Amino acid sequence: MRLYEFEGKELFRKFKIPLSDSRLARHPHEVVSAVEQLGGPVVLKSQVLIGGRGKAGGIKLADTPAQAEKIAADLLKLTIKGYPVEMLLIEPKLDIKREFYIGVTIDRANYKLVVIASGEGGVDIEEVAAKHPEKIFKRSLSVEQPFYGFEALEMAKQIGMPSELLRPAADIIVNLYRMFKAYDAKLVEINPLVLTGDGKLIAADARVSLDDDAVFRHADLKSMGIEKRHEEGEMTEREQVAQAQGIPYLDLDGDIGMFPGGAGFGIMGNDFIQYYGGKPANFMDSGGGPTPERIAQMLVLLDENPNVKAIFGARFGGISRCDDFAKGVVMFLKNHGLSKPIVMRMTGNMWEEGVRIFEEAKKENPALFKHVEFHGIETEIEEISKRAVELAKEASK
Amino acid sequence: MAILVDKHSKVMVQGMTGGAGKFHAERMLAYGTQIVGGTSPGKGGATVAGKPVFDTVGECVKQTGADVSVIFLPAAAVKEAAIEAIRAGIKFLVVIPEHIPIHDMLYVREEAVRAKATVIGGNTAGVITPGEANLGIMPDIAFQPGRVGTVSRSGSITYYVADTLTRTGYGQTTCVGLGGDPVLGSTFDEILWKFEEDPKTKAVVMCGEIGGVYEERATMIIPKMKKPVLVMIGGVFAPPGKRMGHAGAIVEGTMGTAKEKLEQLAKSGAHACRTFRDIPETLKKLGV
Numbered sequence: 001m002r003l004y005e006f007e008g009k010e011l012f013r014k015f016k017i018p019l020s021d022s023r024l025a026r027h028p029h030e031v032v033s034a035v036e037q038l039g040g041p042v043v044l045k046s047q048v049l050i051g052g053r054g055k056a057g058g059i060k061l062a063d064t065p066a067q068a069e070k071i072a073a074d075l076l077k078l079t080i081k082g083y084p085v086e087m088l089l090i091e092p093k094l095d096i097k098r099e100f101y102i103g104v105t106i107d108r109a110n111y112k113l114v115v116i117a118s119g120e121g122g123v124d125i126e127e128v129a130a131k132h133p134e135k136i137f138k139r140s141l142s143v144e145q146p147f148y149g150f151e152a153l154e155m156a157k158q159i160g161m162p163s164e165l166l167r168p169a170a171d172i173i174v175n176l177y178r179m180f181k182a183y184d185a186k187l188v189e190i191n192p193l194v195l196t197g198d199g200k201l202i203a204a205d206a207r208v209s210l211d212d213d214a215v216f217r218h219a220d221l222k223s224m225g226i227e228k229r230h231e232e233g234e235m236t237e238r239e240q241v242a243q244a245q246g247i248p249y250l251d252l253d254g255d256i257g258m259f260p261g262g263a264g265f266g267i268m269g270n271d272f273i274q275y276y277g278g279k280p281a282n283f284m285d286s287g288g289g290p291t292p293e294r295i296a297q298m299l300v301l302l303d304e305n306p307n308v309k310a311i312f313g314a315r316f317g318g319i320s321r322c323d324d325f326a327k328g329v330v331m332f333l334k335n336h337g338l339s340k341p342i343v344m345r346m347t348g349n350m351w352e353e354g355v356r357i358f359e360e361a362k363k364e365n366p367a368l369f370k371h372v373e374f375h376g377i378e379t380e381i382e383e384i385s386k387r388a389v390e391l392a393k394e395a396s397k
Numbered sequence: 398m399a400i401l402v403d404k405h406s407k408v409m410v411q412g413m414t415g416g417a418g419k420f421h422a423e424r425m426l427a428y429g430t431q432i433v434g435g436t437s438p439g440k441g442g443a444t445v446a447g448k449p450v451f452d453t454v455g456e457c458v459k460q461t462g463a464d465v466s467v468i469f470l471p472a473a474a475v476k477e478a479a480i481e482a483i484r485a486g487i488k489f490l491v492v493i494p495e496h497i498p499i500h501d502m503l504y505v506r507e508e509a510v511r512a513k514a515t516v517i518g519g520n521t522a523g524v525i526t527p528g529e530a531n532l533g534i535m536p537d538i539a540f541q542p543g544r545v546g547t548v549s550r551s552g553s554i555t556y557y558v559a560d561t562l563t564r565t566g567y568g569q570t571t572c573v574g575l576g577g578d579p580v581l582g583s584t585f586d587e588i589l590w591k592f593e594e595d596p597k598t599k600a601v602v603m604c605g606e607i608g609g610v611y612e613e614r615a616t617m618i619i620p621k622m623k624k625p626v627l628v629m630i631g632g633v634f635a636p637p638g639k640r641m642g643h644a645g646a647i648v649e650g651t652m653g654t655a656k657e658k659l660e661q662l663a664k665s666g667a668h669a670c671r672t673f674r675d676i677p678e679t680l681k682k683l684g685v
Contacts, residue, residue: 109610111506143503184500214498264551267631274634316556319534348536382674
């Protein structure tokens with residue numbers, strides 16, 4: 001999960017990484033007092049959970065409080081890549097002499113932590129890495145290994161840090177690494193680390209991404225207002241509804257409602273539909289042992305989607321049980337009713353019981369099953385995919 | 398023969414008195430897996446499914462001769478449990494829970510490499526050698542002893558591939574679920590090599606997906622293998638940049654797209670399959 005710049009900087013502060021004085025503002029009038037307190041020209045930085053805000057016009061300079069107030073009003077109306085700007089960080093404008101880059105991340109393929117430094121900061125570091133790999137210095141180390149000050153000093157030297165700043169620069173690198181470990185980070189970046197006209201080093205930006213799965217052991221984050229958050233971006237209404245119900249769901253632009261089981265086959269099932277000439281209306285992970293109620297909720301999501309012409313359903317019972325699946329489908333049919341044709345396949349754990357539940361419900365009320373085509377292990381999943389494509393085409397006629 | 402686990406493996410369950418641990422210990426036992434005992438700190442002396450429960454892995458190993466462990470514990474407890482098991486001499490570990498902190502898995506991996514132990518998972522459906530042993534939560538119905546190995550990031554895909562191999566008479570030697578977490582105990586290349594060394598395995602089906610970094614590692618080992626590797630990658634049609642389920646499935650730049658993975662794997666000599674049905678057809682063409 002990504003942190004806002006101001007949150008990342010709060011963590012920097014705890015690890016003695018040098019920062020400018022700053023103020024957070026949610027309203028233009030707060031900006032006025034912030035500029036008065038900071039004095040002189042300032043930079044107004046939109047706080048959003050996505051990179052590239054500079055290019056998107058989310059960072060502006062202002063010389064006076066009045067000018068800052070006007071600019072702030074405009075910035076607070078901005079939406080950057082789907083993220084509305086709700087907060088601004090106000091900082092004194094820096095007298096920039098040089099910019100450096102320092103970062104720590106995880107090389108998952110090789111199971112290493114990597115400290116990265118470059119004398120080229122303030123730019124798109126991926127681009128520098130691609131075009132001028134010789135300008136990027138890396139140090140890989142295992143999670144168990146200490147990272148020593150002298151190693152950081154070597155890196156500071158490699159990136160061309162002036163000699164009187166080698167020690168402070170090395171301290172910054174070591175402290176950033178300590179912070180990375182202390183907070184179970186996935187990525188921490190200072191870009192740029194600014195060398196100012198008066199010879200100081202300042203972390204002008206903070207990009208911090210923490211591991212959602214480790215947030216539980218950092219109680220202090222909560223007291224800072226940082227809690228496990230979903231990276232929302234531009235969510236459709238249905239995606240928001242699904243998220244509120246805890247269902248992993250994405251809207252796509254096709255017409256076949258996808259109800260395919262676990263995440264792996266959730267992805268592959270969408271490929272199959274397209275391979276056979278159809279287009280999925282959504283992605284959904286309906287695995288992990290959902291309750292019958294959850295199954296019913298998922299079907300409602302698909303049935304109420306006006307773009308959906310037909311529904312593809314599959315269940316390979318592993319940790320998920322076919323009897324629960326069947327109960328959920330029946331619950332949905334009884335309580336909500338189905339307005340689109342559905343073709344589905346069910347096999348795996350408890351499939352005999354699942355079949356029994358279906359047959360009983362059908363005997364009780366055959367009308368409920370009018371649009372339901374139900375298959376077991378005898379039918380290949382490819383046939384189910386093809387049939388869903390056919391049903392959607394028929395329904396579009 | 399099989400890789401990682403067979404009917405001679407002495408299997409213990411860490412977290413055996415918990416709901417999932419107990420349920421699946423019984424299921425695994427019913428399949429014929431040689432479950433010899435388990436652990437649950439503070440509950441040493443109890444029995445589950447007729448098997449003894451110990452406070453520590455060390456005691457369990459000493460008393461039962463366990464050499465494999467399946468972990469059914471909360472994610473937060475996995476790091477310590479895995480390191481405890483490795484230090485007690487366990488050489489193969491299956492980590493079922495999901496959402497294990499990334500830094501924790503890095504520690505587990507260090508410990509495993511040092512001890513020459515193999516860890517698979519987290520967030521795996523497990524490992525099954527059909528007819529011999531089932532470790533984890535995979536449904537028995539899909540599997541049948543045979544001559545093709547499978548390795549996959551996803552449980553649901555494992556079931557479909559096995560089902561296809563079963564219905565076409567190929568069957569499976571061992572099916573390995575690598576897991577869906579962002580940092581995994583084992584990688585595709587490592588498992589492929591174990592299949593290469595297994596005399597009974599005649600071909601391997603590898604299923605990857607969009608996102609993550611481990612499919613790319615396989616491209617270094619496939620050219621060195623004598624056995625054919627068939628490969629499927631999920632998410633070829635997926636819109637880039639959108640989140641698809643588990644954390645491992647986030648597109649990371651150009652590395653991590655399904656198309657890129659598939660192209661690289663094909664270039665390294667793997668046989669690309671687009672549907673499950675392509676798998677038996679390709680095997681037939683290759684004379685397996």
